[in-house]
Amino acid sequence: MxxxxxxxxxxxxxxxxxxxxxxxxxxxxxxxxxxxxxxxxxxxxxxxxxxxxxxxxxxxxxxxxxxxxxxxxxxxxxxxxxxxxxxxxxxxxxxxxxxxxxxxxxxxxxxxxxxxxxxxxxxxxxxxxxxxxxxxxxxxxxxxxxxxxxxxxxxxxxxxxxxxxxxxxxxxxxxxxxxxxxxxxxxxxxxxxxxxxxxxxxxxxxxxxxxxxxxxxxxxxxxxxxxxxxxxxxxxxxxxxxxxxxxxxxxxxxNYWRFGDYLGIGAGAHGKISLPRSDEAELGSPHASDRILRRWKLKHPAAYLAQAGTPAAIGGDEVIPAAQLPFEFMLNQLRLREAFPLDRFEARTGLSRAAIVAPLAEAEARGWLRIDGARVSPTDAGQRFANDAISLFLPTDDA
The missing domain is CATH 3.20.20.70 (Aldolase class I)
Incomplete structure (x- = not known):
């Protein structure tokens, strides 16, 4: 979850x-x-x-x-x-x-x-x-x-x-x-x-x-x-x-790079908020499933000033599709040199680590990541070729 x-x-x-x-x-x-x-x-x-x-x-x-x-x-x-x-x-x-x-x-x-x-x-x-x-x-x-x-x-x-x-x-x-x-x-x-x-x-x-x-x-x-x-x-x-x-x-x-949450306010600000399923899931509440929401505000200061505090100030809302979450997580986490636990991936995305087994193995085989039990860390080569390593986690056509 x-x-x-x-x-x-x-x-x-x-x-x-x-x-x-x-x-x-x-x-x-x-x-x-x-x-x-x-x-x-x-x-x-x-x-x-x-x-x-x-x-x-x-x-x-x-x-x-x-x-x-x-x-x-x-x-x-x-x-x-x-x-x-x-x-x-x-x-x-x-x-x-x-x-x-x-x-x-x-x-x-x-x-x-x-x-x-x-x-x-x-x-x-x-x-x-x-x-x-x-x-x-x-x-x-x-x-x-x-x-x-x-x-x-x-x-x-x-x-x-x-x-x-x-x-x-x-x-x-x-x-x-x-x-x-x-x-x-x-x-x-x-x-x-x-x-x-x-x-x-x-x-x-x-x-x-x-x-x-x-x-x-x-x-x-x-x-x-x-x-x-x-x-x-x-x-x-x-x-x-x-x-x-x-x-x-x-x-x-x-916090950004560990795929934490952030509320974004102000003209053009972007936010990312986790909305775990509620205890009322069985009752069909709007929060019956895990969601990660991206929200951004109107960019131009004059428009923002006129609408702030109303729904009209929201430039857009987007729930990140589950198939996109492995890429979104790695896009941030792999900027860091630190090792990260696989249970962080599960907690921050709501997905099983099974969702990233194949790309992790590929990145390890190419020398970009090091996997030690349930911990993953980028190698020096992985830092240099970070974009290539991250791209392995993009959703596939059949995802």
């Missing part, structure tokens, strides 16, 4: 100062004055009220403010939302609360107020410390502002910090990528995300690729060198692009 996994809360803040040419997230430049912060918090709380019946009685283990640029929002808006959310949901003791921050929007005094509001983790979108490359990426900050923003957060008593760094950037050499990591190490963050620039569909870079992108071999050299430098600096790789000091893995993202 399907069991209830840990629950997280994702809050999408859709506005940014400038849309980056590589960005495919639901972000919108706001012109003509500041965004309607107060109205948006009202909409978020109304949205949360509407979705509460899906998660009655459950505890929230992490909150993540993503965007867009959540750090555009003043601390009082974040505080009002968190107070409202805590009045509606049970927050676990020590609940991780992350705010994504653009170094170009960091101001003296804000971090102290964010911390007082309950934010205890900051994720900085730095991307690179090379000022010329930052310009090519369309970023609004420079390397000096990046350094200053991190130090402001540390001075405010926030020590659980992530730095986002991208590699294989336009004009970037191996030496430049190494320099980025050394600059990051000097700031002593708890966590570093190190991931390759990709040209996503429907972005400016996809339509007009920048000049000087490293080729595949050069990108692989940068990745391998980065992994070695991160390990030497005390950052253990626990996910394809995530590295952390001991005990500082991102709890929110770990």
């Amino acid at each position: 399907l069991s209830l996994p840990p629950l997280s809360l994702y809050v999408h803040m859709p506005w940014c100062v400038r849309k980056c040419p590589y960005c495919d997230f639901n972000s919108h430049e706001h012109r003509g004055g500041p965004p309607p912060f107060a109205a948006y918090v009202d909409a978020l709380l109304a949205d949360l009220d509407h979705d509460l019946p899906l998660v009655w009685g459950r505890t929230v283990h992490s909150v993540f403010f993503g965007g867009g640029t959540p750090s555009l929002f003043p601390a009082e808006a974040i505080d009002r939302f968190l107070q409202g959310a805590a009045a509606r949901l049970r927050f676990a003791p020590g609940c991780e609360i992350t705010l994504e921050t653009n170094p170009g929007t960091a101001e003296h005094g804000r971090f102290e107020d964010y911390r007082k509001a309950g934010v205890n983790r900051i994720s900085f979108g730095i991307q690179t410390f090379d000022d010329e490359v930052l310009k090519r990426l369309g970023r609004i900050h420079d390397s000096g502002q990046a350094d200053a923003a991190v130090k402001l957060a540390q001075d405010a008593g926030l020590d659980n910090l992530n730095l986002d760094l991208m590699y294989a950037l336009p004009g970037q050499t191996l030496a430049m990528a190494e320099h980025d990591l050394q600059r990051a190490f000097a700031l002593s963050p708890a966590h570093i995300s190190h991931y390759q620039l990709t040209l996503e569909p429907n972005t400016v870079f996809a339509a007009r690729p920048p000049q000087g992108l490293p080729d595949e071999d050069a990108a692989w050299d940068i990745q391998e060198r980065g992994q070695a430098l991160l390990a030497d600096a005390g950052y253990a790789q626990y996910e394809i692009s995530a590295y952390a000091r001991p005990g500082r893995q991102c709890a929110h993202n770990l």
